[in-house]
Amino acid sequence: MRSIKELGTYAENTWCPGCGNFGILTAVKKALVEAFEGGMKAEDVVMVSGIGCHAKIVDYVNVNSFYSLHGRVLPPATGISLSNPELTVICHAGDGDAYGEGIAHLIFTAKRNVDITLIVHDNRVYGLTTGQFTPTSPEGFKGRSTPKGSPERPINPLELVLSAGATFVARGYSGKIGHLKNLILEGVSHRGFSFIEVLQPCYTFFNTYSFYNERVYELEEGEGGTSDRNLAVSLARKWSYDSVDASIPIGIFYKEQRPTFQERILGDRPLLKRKGQDVFGFIKEAV
Amino acid sequence: MKEFSVLIGGKAGDGIKQAGIMAAKIFGELGYRVFLYDDYPSLIRGGHNFCIIRASKEEVLSHNNQVDLILALNRETIERHQHRLKKGGEIIYSSRIEGVSRGVGIGFEEIVKELGGIPIMKNSAAIGALSALLGIERQVLDGVFEKNINKQLDLNKEIAGRAYAEIKEVLFKVERLDSEPLPLFTGNEAIALGAVNAGLDLYIAYPMTPATSILHFLAEQQDRLGVVTVHPENEISVATMALGAAYAGARTMVGTSGGGFALMTETVSFAGQAEIPILFVECQRAGPGTGVPTYTMQADLLFVLNSGHGDFPRLVVAPGDAEEAFYLSGLALDAAWHFQIPAFLLSDKHLSESIFSFTYPEGEREKPPMVAWKGGEGQYKRYAFTESGISPLAFPGQKGCIVKATSYEHDEYGITTEEPEKIMKMQDKRLKKKEGLVHFLEKTEQVKVYGDRDSKTCLVCWGSTKGACVEAALELGLKVVQPLVVEPFPERQFRQALGSSNRLIGVEVNATGQLSRLLSSYGIHMDSTILRYDSLPFTPDDLKGRLKEATS
Numbered sequence: 001m002r003s004i005k006e007l008g009t010y011a012e013n014t015w016c017p018g019c020g021n022f023g024i025l026t027a028v029k030k031a032l033v034e035a036f037e038g039g040m041k042a043e044d045v046v047m048v049s050g051i052g053c054h055a056k057i058v059d060y061v062n063v064n065s066f067y068s069l070h071g072r073v074l075p076p077a078t079g080i081s082l083s084n085p086e087l088t089v090i091c092h093a094g095d096g097d098a099y100g101e102g103i104a105h106l107i108f109t110a111k112r113n114v115d116i117t118l119i120v121h122d123n124r125v126y127g128l129t130t131g132q133f134t135p136t137s138p139e140g141f142k143g144r145s146t147p148k149g150s151p152e153r154p155i156n157p158l159e160l161v162l163s164a165g166a167t168f169v170a171r172g173y174s175g176k177i178g179h180l181k182n183l184i185l186e187g188v189s190h191r192g193f194s195f196i197e198v199l200q201p202c203y204t205f206f207n208t209y210s211f212y213n214e215r216v217y218e219l220e221e222g223e224g225g226t227s228d229r230n231l232a233v234s235l236a237r238k239w240s241y242d243s244v245d246a247s248i249p250i251g252i253f254y255k256e257q258r259p260t261f262q263e264r265i266l267g268d269r270p271l272l273k274r275k276g277q278d279v280f281g282f283i284k285e286a287v
Numbered sequence: 288m289k290e291f292s293v294l295i296g297g298k299a300g301d302g303i304k305q306a307g308i309m310a311a312k313i314f315g316e317l318g319y320r321v322f323l324y325d326d327y328p329s330l331i332r333g334g335h336n337f338c339i340i341r342a343s344k345e346e347v348l349s350h351n352n353q354v355d356l357i358l359a360l361n362r363e364t365i366e367r368h369q370h371r372l373k374k375g376g377e378i379i380y381s382s383r384i385e386g387v388s389r390g391v392g393i394g395f396e397e398i399v400k401e402l403g404g405i406p407i408m409k410n411s412a413a414i415g416a417l418s419a420l421l422g423i424e425r426q427v428l429d430g431v432f433e434k435n436i437n438k439q440l441d442l443n444k445e446i447a448g449r450a451y452a453e454i455k456e457v458l459f460k461v462e463r464l465d466s467e468p469l470p471l472f473t474g475n476e477a478i479a480l481g482a483v484n485a486g487l488d489l490y491i492a493y494p495m496t497p498a499t500s501i502l503h504f505l506a507e508q509q510d511r512l513g514v515v516t517v518h519p520e521n522e523i524s525v526a527t528m529a530l531g532a533a534y535a536g537a538r539t540m541v542g543t544s545g546g547g548f549a550l551m552t553e554t555v556s557f558a559g560q561a562e563i564p565i566l567f568v569e570c571q572r573a574g575p576g577t578g579v580p581t582y583t584m585q586a587d588l589l590f591v592l593n594s595g596h597g598d599f600p601r602l603v604v605a606p607g608d609a610e611e612a613f614y615l616s617g618l619a620l621d622a623a624w625h626f627q628i629p630a631f632l633l634s635d636k637h638l639s640e641s642i643f644s645f646t647y648p649e650g651e652r653e654k655p656p657m658v659a660w661k662g663g664e665g666q667y668k669r670y671a672f673t674e675s676g677i678s679p680l681a682f683p684g685q686k687g688c689i690v691k692a693t694s695y696e697h698d699e700y701g702i703t704t705e706e707p708e709k710i711m712k713m714q715d716k717r718l719k720k721k722e723g724l725v726h727f728l729e730k731t732e733q734v735k736v737y738g739d740r741d742s743k744t745c746l747v748c749w750g751s752t753k754g755a756c757v758e759a760a761l762e763l764g765l766k767v768v769q770p771l772v773v774e775p776f777p778e779r780q781f782r783q784a785l786g787s788s789n790r791l792i793g794v795e796v797n798a799t800g801q802l803s804r805l806l807s808s809y810g811i812h813m814d815s816t817i818l819r820y821d822s823l824p825f826t827p828d829d830l831k832g833r834l835k836e837a838t839s
C-alpha cells in the first residue's frame with residue numbers, strides 16, 4: 001500500500017507555478033491511494049501518457065508507466081490491456097494529443113469500448129510548445145501560430161466521444177480536486193472505456209481560472225450519468241467550448257454497460273496464458 | 288519428365304488461384320516439389336488472373352516464362368500466354384472459346400450447368416480435365432479435393448469427375464515419385480508460422496497487399512495456433528499498439544507494405560529509444576507511392592535500413608524462400624526480445640504470395656533467451672546499465688518492481704533526463720547492444736553461397752530474387768552470394784563468401800540497385816548490375832538471357 005508521499009518520485013517537477021496540472025496530479029494520487037486501500041494492487045497500475053506538459057505526470061508518480069509519443073496514448077494503452085487485462089490502465093493525454101494528433105485513436109477506442117480510463121488535461125492550448133491554438137481553443141484565440149485569432153471553431157469533445165460510443169463520459173475541473181478524484185475512481189472502476197475530460201487552466205498561456213470558477217457547476221445526483229444518451233448530449237451542449245455566457249456542468253454525463261474490447265477479442269483466454277502453439281503439428285496436418 | 292509447368296488463366300473472379308492451388312496440391316501429392324506464381328491485378332472482378340505452377344523432381348523456387356501446358360478458362364488467357372508454350376506444348380481450353388488451333392477443348396461450363404453447379408465451379412472441371420490429361424489417377428484427384436474443399440465437396444468432386452471422364456487420351460504422363468509429399472505454404476504463411484514457433488502472442492496489422500495474407504492466415508488459424516490478431520484503425524495505431532503490448536509482455540509482430548510502414552516509422556524510433564522488442568514485417572510491392580499494389584519490387588531495402596530518426600541498433604533480415612522465411616522470422620523475433628530492439632523482416636510480393644513446397648530448415652536454430660529480471664535487492668531499473676547494454680526485463684503487474692518505459696531520453700529508472708552526461712551514457716548503453724547482436728549473429732548462417740564456388744563470376748542477390756538467380760547460376764556454372772542478414776551487415780562472412788570471385792554482378796528487382804549501393808558503403812563494389820523494375824520478378828529463363836549478355 002502506498003501513501004500519497006510514497007507515490008512521488010525524485011523527478012523535479014517542472015510545471016509552472018499555478019498550473020492546473022498540479023490539481024490533476026493530486027486528484028490522481030488521492031484516487032490511487034483510495035483504490036489501494038480498496039484492494040487494488042499498486043503493481044497492477046499502469047499510467048500511459050502522450051507528450052506535452054500534461055504527460056510529465058508519469059515522471060511524477062511512482063507506478064508503472066509508458067511515456068508514449070505525442071498523440072499515441074490510446075493504442076499502446078489498448079496493447080497493454082490486451083496483453084494483460086488484469087492491469088488498471090490510466091491514460092493521460094493533452095487536448096492537442098487526444099483531439100489533434102491522436103483523434104482517430106480516440107474515436108476508435110471509444111468505439112471499441114477498450115477497458116481503460118482516459119484523462120484529458122484540456123488546457124485548450126499547446127502548453128509545451130509554448131502557446132498555439134488547439135482543437136478546443138475558442139474561435140479567435142490568439143495563439144502564437146494564430147496571431148490574428150484562431151480561424152476555426154472548437155470541437156466539443158464530449159459530444160464527439162458520445163457519438164463514437166464511449167460507455168463512460170465525464171468532465172471534471174482541476175480546481176475541484178475532490179470531485180475530480182471521485183470521477184477518476186468511478187472511471188477506473190467502470191468496465192469499459194472511461195473518458196474524463198478535465199478543464200485545466202494553463203497559467204502561462206491560457207489562464208482560464210476565473211472563467212471556470214465563475215461558470216463551472218457540479219451536476220446533481222440523478223442529473224446525468226445514466227445510459228440516457230440524449231440527456232448526456234444535451235448536457236454536453238450546455239457549453240460549446242466557444243460561448244462565454246454559459247454555465248459549465250461537470251460530473252458524470254453518461255454511463256452504460258457493454259462488452260469490452262478485451263472480452264470480445266480474448267474471450268476467456270488471456271493472451272499471456274494461452275497454451276498450445278503446436279506449429280509442427282499444424283505443418284504436419286497441412287500435407 | 289524431370290519437371291513441367293502449367294499456366295492456368297482466366298478472369299478475376301474465376302477462382303484461378305484456387306485452381307492453381309489444387310493443381311499444386313495434386314503435383315505435391317505425387318511427390319513433386321512445386322512453386323506457384325500468382326499473378327493478379329489490383330481489382331476484384333474482371334481483369335486477367337493467372338498462375339504458373341511449376342513441378343519438379345528437385346527443389347524449385349521460381350517459375351519460368353515457358354510452360355508445357357496452358358489451361359485457359361477464357362480467350363484472353365490464350366491470347367496473352369500462347370507465346371509461352373514450349374515446343375510440343377498444349378492448350379486445354381473451355382470449348383466456348385472458338386478457333387483455338389491446338390489442344391483439347393472441354394465443355395467446362397456445360398458440365399457445371401448440367402450438374403447444377405455455380406459458374407465458379409468450372410475451375411473444378413478444369414482441374415478434373417487437367418488431371419486426366421496428365422494421366423493422374425482418379426483417387427489422387429479425389430483425395431486432394433477431399434482434403435482441401437469444405438464447401439459443396441460432393442458437387443465439386445462430381446464436376447471434376449465428369450470432366451475427368453470426358454478425357455479419352457493422356458497428353459503426357461506425370462509419374463508418381465518416390466518422395467513424400469511436402470506441405471505447401473506461401474512465403475507469408477511461412478513468416479507467420481516461424482514467428483508463432485518463436486512464441487508469437489499477438490499479430491497486429493492494417494490490410495495492405497502483399498502483407499494482408501499474414502493477417503488473414505493468422506486470424507483464421509488463431510485458435511489452432513494460439514495467437515491473437517487485431518486489425519486497428521491505421522498503421523500508426525498498429526505499431527504503437529504493438530509496442531504497448533510488448534511492454535506488457537506479449538511477443539508481438541506487425542506487418543505491412545512500404546506505404547503502411549512509412550506510417551510506422553515513428554514507432555521504429557520509439558522502440559529504439561524505449562528498448563521495446565517488436566518485429567516489423569515489410570512486404571515490399573512496386574512503389575513509390577501507391578505504386579503497383581499486387582506486383583513486386585525490392586525497393587524498400589534502404590528505407591527500412593534507415594527508418595526511424597536517431598541512432599539505435601536494429602536487426603534486418605531478408606529471406607529468399609519459404610524455408611528461410613520460417614527460419615528468419617523466428618530468429619528475428621527471438622533476437623528482438625533478447626536484445627530489446629526493433630527487428631525487421633523484408634519480404635516482397637514474389638516471396639510473400641508465391642507458394643512453395645516447404646521443408647524445415649536443417650539443424651537447431653540459435654534461440655537467444657529473453658533476459659528476465661530475477662527480482663532481488665533494490666529498486667528495479669528498467670534501463671539498468673549492464674556490461675552488455677541489455678537491461679533485465681520485467682513487466683507491469685510483476686511483484687516488487689515498477690516498470691517505467693519512455694520515448695524521452697531517460698535515466699536508468701526511466702525518468703526523463705536532459706543532462707548531457709546521462710544522455711551520452713544512455714546512448715552508449717543502447718548502442719552497446721549492437722556488439723552483442725553482431726557476436727550472436729556470427730553463430731548463425733548470415734550469408735549463403737550457391738553454385739560453383741570457384742567461379743570468378745559471382746551474382747549477388749537478396750530476398751526472393753534468390754530463386755531465379757540460383758537456378759540460372761547453376762546452369763551457367765556461376766556462383767551466387769545471398770545475404771540473409773543485412774543489418775548489422777555481416778561484412779566478414781560476406782567477404783569470405785565472395786572468396787576469389789573478381790567479377791561481381793548485382794541482381795535485384797529495383798531500379799537503382801539498392802543492395803549494391805549498400806555494399807559500396809562497405810567497400811564492396813559490383814562490377815555491373817542486372818536490374819528489373821517492371822514490377823515482375825526475374826525468372827531463370829529471362830535471367831539466363833541477361834546473364835549471357837552481361838558476361839559475353
Ligand SMILES: Cc1ncc(C[n+]2csc(CCOP(=O)(O)OP(=O)(O)O)c2C)c(N)n1
Nearest residue numbers: 051052053054070094095096097126127128
Ligand atoms: C509528432 C510530434 N509532433 C509535434 C511534437 C511537438 N509537441 C510536443 S507537445 C505538443 C503539443 C502539446 O499540446 P497538448 O497535447 O495539448 O499538451 P499540453 O502541453 O498542453 O499539456 C507538440 C505539438 C511532438 N512531440 N511530436
Ligand code: SF4
Nearest residue numbers: 016019053127202203
Ligand atoms: S505551460 Fe501551461 S500547461 Fe504547461 S506547465 Fe506551464 S501552466 Fe502548465
Ligand SMILES: [Mg+2]
Nearest residue numbers: 094095123125
Ligand atoms: Mg494542451
